Amino acid sequence: MxxxxxxxxxxxxxxxxxxxxxxxxxxxxxxxxxxxxxxxxxxxxxxxxxxxxxxxxxxxxxxxxxxxxxxxxxxxxxxxxxxxxxxxxxxxxxxxxxxxxxxxxxxxxxxxxxxxxxxxxxxxxxxxxxxxxxxxxxxxxxxxxxxxxxxxxxxxxxxxxxxxxxxxxxxxxxxxxxxxxxxxxxxxxxxxxxxxxxxxxxxxxxxxxxxxxxxxxxxxxxxxxxxxxxxxxxxxxxFLFIKPRDFLRSLKKKGVKKFLIDDVLVSSDSSIKKSVSIALGVFFGLSPFWGLQGFLAIGFSILLKLNKTISFLFSNISLPPLIPFVVLASVKVGEFLLGEKIEFDFRTIENIKMLTHIKVYVVGSLVLAGFSAVLLGIISLALFNIFKPKNNE
Incomplete structure (x- = not known):
C-alpha cells in the first residue's frame, strides 16, 4: 500500500x-x-x-x-x-x-x-x-x-x-x-x-x-x-423549473440593466442568431401554449442551436397583467381572418372555452405570434447592427 x-x-x-x-x-x-x-x-x-x-x-x-x-x-x-x-x-x-x-x-x-x-x-x-x-x-x-x-x-x-x-x-x-x-x-x-x-x-x-x-x-x-x-x-x-430558476437567479444577481447588456447586447452570438432567438421567444410567448412557453422556447433553442437565455426571456412577453390584452388581440385577429364575430367579455376569458371560440382564438393567436415574431426579429436585428459593440465583428 x-x-x-x-x-x-x-x-x-x-x-x-x-x-x-x-x-x-x-x-x-x-x-x-x-x-x-x-x-x-x-x-x-x-x-x-x-x-x-x-x-x-x-x-x-x-x-x-x-x-x-x-x-x-x-x-x-x-x-x-x-x-x-x-x-x-x-x-x-x-x-x-x-x-x-x-x-x-x-x-x-x-x-x-x-x-x-x-x-x-x-x-x-x-x-x-x-x-x-x-x-x-x-x-x-x-x-x-x-x-x-x-x-x-x-x-x-x-x-x-x-x-x-x-x-x-x-x-x-x-x-x-x-x-x-x-x-x-x-x-x-x-x-x-x-x-x-x-x-x-x-x-x-x-x-x-x-x-x-x-x-x-x-x-x-x-x-x-x-x-x-x-x-x-x-x-x-x-425546462419547467431548473432553466427558469437559473434565469431568474442570473437576472437577480446581475440586475435587469446589466443582464440585458451582458447577455443580450454583448452576447458573443451573431446579431442574426440573437434576433432569431428573440423571434422564437416572442412566437412561443404569444402562442396558445399557456404554461409551456418557456419550456418550448428553451427546447427549440437547443434544437436550433440558438441563444436559450434570450429565447426564454422573450417567451415571457405574456406577463400576467398583459394576458387579457394578448387574448383580446388574438381573438380580434381570428375574427378578421375567419369572418366570425364572438362576444368577448374583457373581464374574463371564459368565452374562449367554447369550441367555436377556441378556433377563432387559436388561429388568431398563431397568426399574431408569427407576425409579431417576424416584426420584432427584424427590428431587433436592425438595433443589434446599429448598437453593435466596437470590438465585435
Missing part, C-alpha cells in the same frame, strides 16, 4: 465504496487490488446469494454493510454514501465489483480533486475508451444515449456518463433528495448534483470487459424503461 496515496486519501477524507451483488468470481481480486492503495474501504453487499458473504468474512477488518435482500445498485450506493458521511468522510470513490475497473486509477481522481477551485465541488466520472473491441455494443450505445440526455438536462457535455468508477462529494449528496434505487440512480445523482452547482467532469480511466468473469445484472428492457422514464421526468423538471 502506498503511504503517500493513503495520506492523500486521508487528507481529502476520501474512502472507496465497493457495491457488490453476486460477483463472487471477481470480488476478492477487486478488494485485494484496492487494498494495495488504501484501507479506507466500505463494501456494500446488496443481498448476494452466492459466496459473497463467505468471501467478505476474510475481510472483517473492513467496514461492511449487508442488505438482507437485493435492493438495487442505487440503494447500495445511497446507503454507502450515508454510512461514509456518518463516518466523517467527505468524498467517496466508487468501484464496481465486476472487475472492469482498475484501482491503480484512484490517483487520477485525487489529482483532479487537488486541482479543484476552493469553493467549487467536483463530481468526477471515469471516462472509459468505449471504442475498444471488448466493449459491448449495447454499452457503447447506452453511453451515447445517456450522454445526450445529460447534456439536455444540464447543458454539460461529457464523454462518459455511465461509468460506475466515480468520485462523489458526500456533503452535497447528503442535502439532495433521491428517489431511484436501481441502475438509474447513477443518472439521477449526477443530474441533481449538476443542478446544485457541482462541476461534473470526466477523468480518463482504463476498463476491462472480461465476459468469462464479468456478471452484469443490467436487465435491458426493465432497466432501459426505468432510465427512459427518469430522463423524461428530468427533462420536464429542467
Amino acid at each position: 502506498s503511504n503517500q496515496l493513503q495520506y492523500n486519501l486521508d487528507s481529502y477524507k476520501c474512502c472507496v465504496i465497493i457495491p457488490t451483488y453476486n460477483n463472487e468470481k471477481t470480488l476478492q481480486r477487486v478488494i485485494d487490488n484496492t487494498l494495495k492503495f488504501t484501507q479506507n474501504i466500505i463494501v456494500v453487499n446488496d443481498g448476494s446469494t452466492d459466496a459473497t458473504s463467505t468471501i467478505l468474512k476474510e475481510y472483517s477488518f473492513l467496514k461492511q454493510l449487508h442488505h438482507k435482500r437485493n435492493k438495487g445498485k442505487g440503494s447500495a450506493l445511497r446507503n454507502g454514501f450515508k454510512f461514509a458521511y456518518e463516518q466523517g468522510y467527505e468524498y467517496a470513490i466508487t468501484i464496481d465489483s465486476d472487475g472492469q475497473h482498475f484501482p491503480e486509477d484512484i490517483p487520477v481522481f485525487l489529482k483532479k480533486l487537488s486541482q479543484k477551485e476552493q469553493n467549487k465541488e467536483l463530481l468526477l466520472i471515469g471516462a472509459r475508451n468505449m471504442n475498444q473491441d471488448s466493449v459491448p455494443k449495447k454499452s457503447s450505445f447506452g453511453n451515447k444515449f445517456s450522454n445526450f440526455w445529460f447534456w439536455v438536462e444540464t447543458g454539460t457535455q461529457l464523454q462518459d456518463t455511465q461509468s460506475g468508477y466515480r468520485l462523489y462529494p458526500l456533503k452535497v449528496l447528503d442535502k439532495i433528495r433521491f428517489y431511484t434505487t436501481k441502475f438509474e440512480f447513477e443518472i439521477e445523482v449526477i443530474v441533481k448534483a449538476a443542478w446544485r452547482g457541482v462541476a461534473v467532469e470526466n477523468v480518463p480511466v482504463k476498463v476491462l470487459y472480461d465476459e468469462t468473469e464479468r456478471v452484469s445484472h443490467f436487465r435491458p428492457f426493465k432497466d432501459f424503461t426505468r432510465i427512459s422514464v427518469l430522463n423524461t421526468w428530468l427533462v420536464l423538471v429542467t
Whole structure:
C-alpha cells in the first residue's frame, strides 16, 4: 500500500465504496487490488446469494454493510454514501465489483480533486475508451444515449456518463433528495448534483470487459424503461423549473440593466442568431401554449442551436397583467381572418372555452405570434447592427 496515496486519501477524507451483488468470481481480486492503495474501504453487499458473504468474512477488518435482500445498485450506493458521511468522510470513490475497473486509477481522481477551485465541488466520472473491441455494443450505445440526455438536462457535455468508477462529494449528496434505487440512480445523482452547482467532469480511466468473469445484472428492457422514464421526468423538471430558476437567479444577481447588456447586447452570438432567438421567444410567448412557453422556447433553442437565455426571456412577453390584452388581440385577429364575430367579455376569458371560440382564438393567436415574431426579429436585428459593440465583428 502506498503511504503517500493513503495520506492523500486521508487528507481529502476520501474512502472507496465497493457495491457488490453476486460477483463472487471477481470480488476478492477487486478488494485485494484496492487494498494495495488504501484501507479506507466500505463494501456494500446488496443481498448476494452466492459466496459473497463467505468471501467478505476474510475481510472483517473492513467496514461492511449487508442488505438482507437485493435492493438495487442505487440503494447500495445511497446507503454507502450515508454510512461514509456518518463516518466523517467527505468524498467517496466508487468501484464496481465486476472487475472492469482498475484501482491503480484512484490517483487520477485525487489529482483532479487537488486541482479543484476552493469553493467549487467536483463530481468526477471515469471516462472509459468505449471504442475498444471488448466493449459491448449495447454499452457503447447506452453511453451515447445517456450522454445526450445529460447534456439536455444540464447543458454539460461529457464523454462518459455511465461509468460506475466515480468520485462523489458526500456533503452535497447528503442535502439532495433521491428517489431511484436501481441502475438509474447513477443518472439521477449526477443530474441533481449538476443542478446544485457541482462541476461534473470526466477523468480518463482504463476498463476491462472480461465476459468469462464479468456478471452484469443490467436487465435491458426493465432497466432501459426505468432510465427512459427518469430522463423524461428530468427533462420536464429542467425546462419547467431548473432553466427558469437559473434565469431568474442570473437576472437577480446581475440586475435587469446589466443582464440585458451582458447577455443580450454583448452576447458573443451573431446579431442574426440573437434576433432569431428573440423571434422564437416572442412566437412561443404569444402562442396558445399557456404554461409551456418557456419550456418550448428553451427546447427549440437547443434544437436550433440558438441563444436559450434570450429565447426564454422573450417567451415571457405574456406577463400576467398583459394576458387579457394578448387574448383580446388574438381573438380580434381570428375574427378578421375567419369572418366570425364572438362576444368577448374583457373581464374574463371564459368565452374562449367554447369550441367555436377556441378556433377563432387559436388561429388568431398563431397568426399574431408569427407576425409579431417576424416584426420584432427584424427590428431587433436592425438595433443589434446599429448598437453593435466596437470590438465585435
